[in-house]
Amino acid sequence: MTTDYGKLTWEEVRDADKDRVVILNVSATEDHGRHMPLDTDTVLGMAVANGVAERMPDEVFVMPPVAYGFNEHHKDFPGVIWIQPETLIAFVTDITKSLAHHGFRRMLLLNSHGSNHSVLDLAARKTVIETGAICVSASYWNLCADRINEHRKSETGGIAHACEFEAAIYMHLHPDLVDLGKATPQVVHDPGSRFFNLDLARGGGKAMLMRWWSEVSPDGTMGDPTVADAGTGAKFLQAAIEETAALVREIRALPILQRKDHH
Numbered sequence: 001m002t003t004d005y006g007k008l009t010w011e012e013v014r015d016a017d018k019d020r021v022v023i024l025n026v027s028a029t030e031d032h033g034r035h036m037p038l039d040t041d042t043v044l045g046m047a048v049a050n051g052v053a054e055r056m057p058d059e060v061f062v063m064p065p066v067a068y069g070f071n072e073h074h075k076d077f078p079g080v081i082w083i084q085p086e087t088l089i090a091f092v093t094d095i096t097k098s099l100a101h102h103g104f105r106r107m108l109l110l111n112s113h114g115s116n117h118s119v120l121d122l123a124a125r126k127t128v129i130e131t132g133a134i135c136v137s138a139s140y141w142n143l144c145a146d147r148i149n150e151h152r153k154s155e156t157g158g159i160a161h162a163c164e165f166e167a168a169i170y171m172h173l174h175p176d177l178v179d180l181g182k183a184t185p186q187v188v189h190d191p192g193s194r195f196f197n198l199d200l201a202r203g204g205g206k207a208m209l210m211r212w213w214s215e216v217s218p219d220g221t222m223g224d225p226t227v228a229d230a231g232t233g234a235k236f237l238q239a240a241i242e243e244t245a246a247l248v249r250e251i252r253a254l255p256i257l258q259r260k261d262h263h
């Protein structure tokens with residue numbers, strides 16, 4: 001049986017193992033510097049999801065992605081398509097409620113765009129409340145942050161957006177679609193700050209401020225794509241796939257618990 005949800009027939013859905021983990025990638029369509037395409041977050045997120053499916057073909061299904069996200073703060077850059085967070089929560093929970101209606105009990109909202117993180121956390125919580133299914137949210141770089149740091153060349157601040165991490169993986173997948181000749185480093189991390197950390201692989205900040213993107217980045221980049229290479233990208237992607245597969249295994253093993261109303 002295929003792991004590609006869109007290629008299933010309705011009878012295959014009816015007869016499928018409902019403890020398979022259904023993976024939904026939610027990404028964004030937005031500027032990624034002068035050197036990378038608008039679809040970066042979707043290409044990378046789906047590479048992780050499909051890589052997991054290749055490793056565990058009997059344990060997951062991969063949904064068609066939601067290729068738009070919460071990114072109105074990017075709209076000074078041409079090409080950005082933004083979705084209001086309330087809309088995105090409602091849209092994603094309509095997908096998860098549909099899956100629960102068909103009997104699926106285990107879902108993973110796999111995020112590949114920074115600002116979706118808290119939106120998908122809420123969507124997953126709403127899914128649990130409204131369906132009783134297990135619904136987990138995770139941003140894929142968080143799952144493999146330690147291993148990113150083993151392989152990276154950039155200093156803290158080098159991995160944020162259209163950065164060493166994203167450029168390297170995209171170069172590994174489609175070398176013809178990344179033009180490092182147009183890339184410039186934009187490291188805005190302030191090592192003197194105790195609370196703001198603008199590096200995705202180094203823990204994130206204790207406090208959060210998301211400014212208008214055009215206030216902090218002249219070309220849409222945040223981080224250092226100039227040190228990216230395809231070989232490191234292959235290692236980043238392998239780490240992301242392996243760690244996401246490990247999470248899927250844990251989700252498969254989670255017990256289905258029963259509520260108890262203590263009124």
Ligand SMILES: [Zn+2]
Pocket residue numbers: 032040041112113161162166
């Ligand atoms: Zn991105």
